[in-house]
Amino acid sequence: LFVAETSIMTKLLQWLLGVSLLGAIWAVVAFDLLELSLTRTYREVAWPMPLYLLVSFGCYSLATVGYRVATFNDCDEAARELQEQIKEAKDDLKKKGLRM
């Protein structure tokens, strides 16, 4: 539902909505706001979740960016080809009358 309405809702608002929703669920479970009488395990697992998620996302980001930097293609062949074509172009243009 929210994804379909991207043209009306800015990315910032989408994020705020998502974070608020998750935040509300977390608060309800971690602090037992609605007195749902959940077992202790739920509360103990929920409480550190935000930190866990933040750290996990941090690790994911570092790993992803690191991987992408490591596998960033170096186009040596393209540079060589360009150099050759530059020579060819200069000769041809000189023949055609270009004065540099």
Added chain:
Amino acid sequence: MASRKALQPNRVNGDKYSVLLPTYNERENLPLIVWLLVKYFGENGYHYEIIVIDDRSPDGTLEVAEQLQKIYGEDKILLRPREKKLGLGTAYIHGMRHATGNFIIIMDADLSHHPKFIPQFIKKQKEGDYDLVSGTRYQGDGGVYGWDLRRKLISRGANFLTQVLLRPGASDLTGSFRLYKKKVLESLVERCVSKGYVFQMEMIVRARQLNYTIGEVPISFVDRVYGESKLGGNEIVSFVKGLLTLFATT
């Protein structure tokens, strides 16, 4: 109907590609990029024109452009000079005003973008009737020449941040080697307000908003300028500012 066809002879034969080349101090590179464009368009038999938008370059770029016009013809090389160094968005608008192609190709004039990819852009566009085709350095066998580790790190880091915040549906947002349907470019340029790198990003983001389809082609980016113009703190700051603005407003 008959008189309409006479006024637009190129449309009868099919598609025409207008290449917009904003230039500033490209006296050395302009002849080379034009030569390459003529080579690859010619080899594939496409109809084309090259529109040079020079912002009063002090090194005589316009004079070289005039020589090229004599060599290749005024129907192939069009000159649309401007009074002073202005923005990229206005350069596109200015260049498009007299473009007779139904497709527009934007690219850098400093040989970092190679015309050999243009036939691939054209083929890709036809494959899916894409509204725009974007060259990507980050996918397939796309890549870069001449960047050190620092530059690669900044590039990938910035792109990652952009993907997380904007989820744009394209892998290379700051790239400026693209093929657009003319009416698509026209509608996008008038909506975009950013400058520099962020302008190219905004184009893609707005394209998605308007439900335009985007195709991608891996390209190689040969940076011969990086050694002289390091990516400094100022540019990074303005990039982040621009990104956050897009995040909050689109």
